[in-house]
Amino acid sequence: MTGFENDITATASQGAPRIAMLGNADLSGVFRGRSLPVERFEEAVRTGLPWVPANILLSPLNTIPPGNPFGPVGETRLRAGGARTMVLPARGERPAALLCLADICTTEDTPWPVCPRGQLKRAIADLEERYGLRLEAGFEHELYITGLQERPTPAFSLAGTRAVSGIAEEVQAMLRTAGTRLDQFAAEFGAHQFEIAAPVLGALEAADHAVLAREAIRDAARARATHASFAPKPFADGPGSGVHIHMSLWQGDTPATAAGDQLSERASAFLAGILAHLPALIGLTLASANSFERLLPSNWVGIYRCWGARNREAAVRFCPRSQRADGLNPGASLEYRLADGSASPHLALAALIRAGMAGLEAGLTLPQGVECDPSDLSASERAARGIDDLPSDLGLCLDGLEASGVLEAWFGALFTAAFLSVRRNDVADAARLGEAYRAAFSATI
Numbered sequence: 001m002t003g004f005e006n007d008i009t010a011t012a013s014q015g016a017p018r019i020a021m022l023g024n025a026d027l028s029g030v031f032r033g034r035s036l037p038v039e040r041f042e043e044a045v046r047t048g049l050p051w052v053p054a055n056i057l058l059s060p061l062n063t064i065p066p067g068n069p070f071g072p073v074g075e076t077r078l079r080a081g082g083a084r085t086m087v088l089p090a091r092g093e094r095p096a097a098l099l100c101l102a103d104i105c106t107t108e109d110t111p112w113p114v115c116p117r118g119q120l121k122r123a124i125a126d127l128e129e130r131y132g133l134r135l136e137a138g139f140e141h142e143l144y145i146t147g148l149q150e151r152p153t154p155a156f157s158l159a160g161t162r163a164v165s166g167i168a169e170e171v172q173a174m175l176r177t178a179g180t181r182l183d184q185f186a187a188e189f190g191a192h193q194f195e196i197a198a199p200v201l202g203a204l205e206a207a208d209h210a211v212l213a214r215e216a217i218r219d220a221a222r223a224r225a226t227h228a229s230f231a232p233k234p235f236a237d238g239p240g241s242g243v244h245i246h247m248s249l250w251q252g253d254t255p256a257t258a259a260g261d262q263l264s265e266r267a268s269a270f271l272a273g274i275l276a277h278l279p280a281l282i283g284l285t286l287a288s289a290n291s292f293e294r295l296l297p298s299n300w301v302g303i304y305r306c307w308g309a310r311n312r313e314a315a316v317r318f319c320p321r322s323q324r325a326d327g328l329n330p331g332a333s334l335e336y337r338l339a340d341g342s343a344s345p346h347l348a349l350a351a352l353i354r355a356g357m358a359g360l361e362a363g364l365t366l367p368q369g370v371e372c373d374p375s376d377l378s379a380s381e382r383a384a385r386g387i388d389d390l391p392s393d394l395g396l397c398l399d400g401l402e403a404s405g406v407l408e409a410w411f412g413a414l415f416t417a418a419f420l421s422v423r424r425n426d427v428a429d430a431a432r433l434g435e436a437y438r439a440a441f442s443a444t445i
Helices: 008-013 038-047 053-057 116-131 158-162 165-176 203-222 265-276 278-285 289-293 345-362 379-384 394-404 406-411 413-433 436-442
Strands: 019-025 031-037 049-051 076-088 097-105 134-146 184-187 193-197 227-229 243-251 307-309 316-319 333-339
Touching: 019 038, 019 076, 019 116, 031 038, 031 049, 031 203, 038 097, 053 413, 076 165, 076 203, 097 116, 097 203, 116 134, 116 203, 116 345, 134 203, 134 345, 158 165, 158 184, 165 184, 165 203, 203 227, 203 345, 243 265, 243 345, 265 278, 265 316, 265 333, 265 345, 278 333, 278 345, 278 394, 278 406, 289 394, 289 413, 289 436, 345 406, 394 406, 394 413, 406 413, 413 436
Parallel strands: 019 097, 307 316
Antiparallel strands: 019 031, 049 076, 076 097, 134 193, 134 227, 134 243, 184 193, 243 333, 316 333
């Protein structure tokens, strides 16, 4: 199945939904919304549902940032953004439920600037209008499933994959109700750590898929008295979990990322924009204090500002594939490696598109690619090649992000105030809870 339209047959196999929920993945990547009897779903799609502006500011630990731009005032509306839906199956006393992705709009039904899904829609439209380009993307998530009865197994083993085959099968069934699938659900390096890979889709569909896949996995895990965590660093002594975002550029149906093993001129400028804005970008794609515990050298994370062909220690990895007879490379992608499950998928893609467009607008030139682990180079060698260190904690990252001015330039003043208040609240949560923060955060994300 290559499209992303609801599969009626699969929906029927999950049982008739009795509950519906309109929701939005918020600034912390948490899916929140309003539920209602399924009989009211069509009415809710037509009219929307009331939503409190401050709800977008809730942290994963359910704290609200003090001094935020909304307080108790105002109202927005959840509007079904293309009616992207998925059915969760009936489980014991829990009836089947219909999940619907929504945009957050003003009461006048105009786009609300703090809605991550709306920001992605605008970025997609601007990329098409200004440069005649569209972005396709695919998300790879790493995650842990705790509470499994099986003993830890060798990394990437058949036994490890079989340990979650029941969860994987049920997740595929749920995603079929949304007209999509996973391309991979396999054992990863850590004990009871796994990786999922999504099909390549249009940018909006890819972010929607990421939200639905996370919720499907969480639901299937809960049904087995286990817990799925997408937290960046749920265990101090275990490998971290990242999100790799594969991106390719297209002009209509013509691939525009690479010819053979070489990036195109426009893809080079797009990537140069991402690298130029990388210190700011990571504030949007590594969105928690927990994120920065994962950033260690020589761990295939990509902690230095550089790119490289097939290099998993680069912040962005160029992945060339087989070229066609005409020399174009439709499978080539740019893999952005500095993201994780604490970020909104919609906001992460919107920020990457904005940074890439900045590179196109300025006609930036791509620096030389790095074909080794930058940690193997001396500090002076890295400096000579323009390989910079990135901010080492979320507070420093947010200070730089605010000072750069790109957040307001890309997303507007209201979004900037809201986003910075949420992220600084996460810094405060981590400081307040100390060592307990990691466990509390990992129980939610």
